[in-house]
Amino acid sequence: MNDKTAGHDHSGPGHSHAVSVSSANARRILIVFVMTTAYACIQAIGGAVSGSLALIADAGHMASDSAALLLALIAYRVAARAPDSQRTYGFHRVRVLAALANGVALLLLVIWIAWEAYRRLNSPTEILAGPMLVVAVIGLVVNIVGALILSRGGSSDSNLRGALIHVMGDLLGSVGAIAAAIGIMLTGWSFLDPLLSVLVAVLVVKSAWSLVADSLRVLLQAVPQGLEIRAAERDVTQVPGVAEAGHFHAWTLTDDSIVATIHVTPLAGADTLALPAQVAARLRERYAIDHVTVQVDPPGSLGAHDAESEHEHEHEHGHHH
Known part of the structure; x- marks a missing residue:
């Protein structure tokens, strides 16, 4: 996605976008x-x-x-x-x-x-x-x-x-x-x-x-009912080796298929190549998300980006006279 990507993984059963039609x-x-x-x-x-x-x-x-x-x-x-x-x-x-x-x-x-x-x-x-x-x-x-x-x-x-x-x-x-x-x-x-x-x-x-x-x-690609974005991000930070998680997006592809993307940053010494599969497995087990794209960013970059986004949000909505 960008030159800061340390690891990038598409994960899903058989890595197929096909959904069976009965x-x-x-x-x-x-x-x-x-x-x-x-x-x-x-x-x-x-x-x-x-x-x-x-x-x-x-x-x-x-x-x-x-x-x-x-x-x-x-x-x-x-x-x-x-x-x-x-x-x-x-x-x-x-x-x-x-x-x-x-x-x-x-x-x-x-x-x-x-x-x-x-x-x-x-x-x-x-x-x-x-x-x-x-x-x-x-x-x-x-x-x-x-x-x-x-x-x-x-x-x-x-x-x-x-x-x-x-x-x-x-x-x-x-x-x-x-x-x-x-x-x-x-x-x-x-x-x-x-x-x-x-x-x-x-x-x-x-x-x-x-x-x-x-x-x-x-x-409209709304977040699937019953899925809380911030809770899922917090849950992903419990995966061994993950320091931060953010930019989580999830939507319904069809009646029974949920697709998601998420960015994470690694803890010092973590195996960045193994993180995407571990994060995808966590989201699949906890939230039944069957196709997850995980991007691993350099340590510290995600928090800084989130803070910048929050500052922009406050500037847009908190300083109207």
Whole structure:
């Protein structure tokens, strides 16, 4: 990195940036994609025939899920490509982008459902509860089967998690539609249909926002949750031969892979060639960081640089008049 480097080490299992892409998870998503697409068509027709917003909204939800699942499948195919000279970390961030798109699509759909429900509440329309109930029950069965298939995959896969959130939202939509249909049959209250649509939308918002927030953390290269930078630096100074540690940066490469860089200075007489591997091993054991780049600087240089940086920080933020 610079001419002061005494030692520099990339450390990780097999020193590979490749992250395994589960073909089993891709197959699960493909099965659910086919089921979801087929049912979205049935539900759209059922919603139009019965006049039910709960079914129409859920059909839109299912259609957006189909698009999101297709995007996830494409992401799996792209993520499986090996790294090249231009993209040395490979294509795994494509999966994070797909998960972000899933979350955003779901949030947009929730807004549409809320607006449509508001419109319906102000001007109620007639609803055929019988056909609505039949279509909603079929939807419930389809979504339960889809959720069971996806839940057997790994929870650390953001694409699979995104797909499961979508299906669970659809499952809630089917339950809401069934409840609305039964309620309308018993009471004749047509406002139950848009009311329950809004309830389902609210339940989905939290999960969708969580998916968006997690994806943005990865894309903004934020420090992984649960990792405290200063504590990790202090921990590294406990490695035999390390005098100081600083300039620690850590970020998430993909769902289950953390990358980090750190500078250290050696104690007098320490084996500078052995330090990088020892520091990397410490960070891997304590913080599950699987790819660490360690730079060894001359004794004393790190502390001086830190003091200079602190002085600049104080000058920038402490002397405004």
